[in-house]
Amino acid sequence: MMIKKIAIVGGGTAGWLAANHLGQSLQGSNIEITLIESPTIPTIGVGEGTVPSMRNSLQKFGISESDFINECDVTFKQSIKFVNWLDKTKHGSNFYHHLFDHPHIFGEQLTDAWLASNESSDYASFVSKQHLCCEKNLAPKTITTPEFMGVNGYAYHFDAKKFAAFLSRHAEQSFSVKHHFADIKDVVVDDAGYITHLVDEHDVAMAFDFIIDCTGFSAAILGNKLGVEFLDKSDCLLTDTAITLQVPTSPDDEIPPYTIATAHQAGWIWDIALTQRRGVGFVYSSKYMTEQQALDKLHTYLGEKFNHLTPRKIPMKVGRREKMWHKNCVAIGLSQGFVEPLEATAILIADFSANLLAKRFPRCKADIALVIDDYNRHVNYVWEQTFDFIKMHYCISDRTDSEFWIDNRKDEQLSQQLKSNLARWQRFAPNREDFASKFDLFDLENYLYVLFGMRYLPASDTLNTVRGFEQLTSLKQQRVNQLLDELPTHRALLEKIKKFGMQKQ
Incomplete structure (x- = not known):
């Protein structure tokens, strides 16, 4: 038939x-x-929020990126900025970027050099041209960059x-x-x-x-x-509820070109900036936090100005x-x-x-x-790998300020694959061979940004000796300086796209 x-x-x-x-x-x-x-x-x-592969799909469909941006209130996403996922008593107010540029654009030696340097600087900042561009709220391209192409890697918020x-x-x-x-x-x-x-x-x-x-x-x-x-999977992934709000913004507000994911005592908060509003969600575990506590903490995060907004509750199965x-x-x-x-x-x-x-x-x-x-x-493989990748964000954190974070590190909550990987990466840095399947949606670069951003580092006696990386560092810094001069602010580019559109490829 x-x-x-x-x-x-x-x-x-x-x-x-x-x-x-x-x-x-x-x-x-x-x-x-x-x-x-x-x-x-x-x-x-x-x-x-999306990841860079969405660009491939939209282009395959024959969609105009300019039309998509203008009709769907799109902003560019170059990273996820993870805030306070580590113990503030040890690290202070901390953050790291999970960037969309590959960390080895300027060579694998920069990763080896960072590991050998006693990690005095942030990993993403050390290896990538994109980190400072994000922190300066710059766009990932210019108005003359053709559709679906970027100076820096990017996805979308919409x-x-x-x-x-x-x-x-x-x-x-x-x-x-x-x-x-x-x-x-x-x-x-x-x-x-x-x-x-x-x-x-x-x-x-x-x-x-x-x-x-x-x-x-x-x-x-x-x-x-x-x-x-x-x-x-609720026995290993503990968050089970989200409360969400749409928060209005002003036309002159800067637009961060990244998702903000801020950890709290029993979960985390997403904060996504569009051109006219922010989408904010408070994700938590009802085992460790009451709904009223969650609401109070969400309003504390947003400030008194938005206390009149009524959140929407979404149970998560x-x-x-x-x-x-x-x-x-x-x-x-x-x-x-x-x-x-x-x-x-x-x-x-x-x-x-x-x-x-x-x-x-x-x-x-x-x-x-x-x-x-x-x-x-x-x-099924993709789902199981995704469960492991999400769980990893919690179980390698050194936060001890609540039972939620302590329980997330319990050995029985980890899959055998994740336990095996983490044990290996505690001795040896991740490498390409650790991700042999072409169905690994989260690949080496994703794990490097998260593991090293959260200071989950290999043993010093397994590190490679690194020489001659200074030239790569200089080349990276030159490129960063060029981009700081060339790239428009995020909002400025979006306004130009709305007025002129982008060039077709």
Whole structure:
């Protein structure tokens, strides 16, 4: 049986990313794609940060970066700035940058030199040209830099609801994706367990050959209807609640070109600046902090000026589905699973999963058996690696000011892989061979910035002898000085893009 009709159930960022990936990949195939969106269930709408791979997806879709920036309230993201993730009694008010430039642009010797220097300076500042650009609130490019290209590495912050609407228009206009509003209340399956029809609230049965579940936390189809088990990870990842606010800003406020992630006694706070507002979220563990304490701390962070704003509470169900593809149904987005958005994880995994599905989408029912196991294995690997990477931020912290931070270091909360990696990295610095899979969404550079930013360092007797690195340091500083002269401020570039647009490649 040929696959001729695909239903994507659920809109939002995940649904429309899937629609664009499949629409682009299946052009000319005569496969019809319909996105079915509930008119009554709102999207979560708080995933507003990305990683650099999003540039590749938008470019692949044929989207104009200038249009995207102007229509989705986009700002540039060059880093995540982690504040107070270490013990303030030992390190004072501390921060480090997880930059989007590779730390070895000027050579691996700079990392070796930093390790051998008794770490008197910040790692990211020592090896990268991007650190000071971020601290000076500079843009990652100039108005003459072509679309999707950068002087420094970058991703985006955006208004999630505007982004979903933007992707919707593009999918409909460029890839002829159909958009239908309905609440799906049931499915019809055949004797082999494959879905044949979706049933809406009016008992209308709609025939489809393949289903993509983008219904969010409920996983209404893959989980509720097909019974794929949810694997709970709350015993090792302790945060389970977020309270969020949209905070207005002034037109002359500077716009940090990075996400700010500020640790507190039982979790952390995200702070994302768009052109007209900030998206702020207070992530915490309800085991270690009451809702009232969380609200009080959020208002302390924001200041009395914003005490009148009412936060939105979002319970977080941390974990993943046992598998993401069952029979003719694939889950993408929050229906796959959830882990706190500390490293822009939600959109990253949704984009990866949709792209992977589009690359080898089955053309007939018999094809499913040929690709389903690989897909599940790859996506499950990505989720497990992501859980480890997020957990690492907590378990290598030396904070002892609350039971939350102390409990996060308990050995039984760590996977065997993470324990093995951390034991090795306590003796030897991470290297490329530690990340052998092409499905490592978080790679060597990500781990270097986080491990060394949090002062998790290899033993001194395993370090390489370094000579002649001074020339590299001088070259890096020359480049930094050039960028400080050439790059506009973040807000200035956004205003120019709004007025003139960027050059096409």
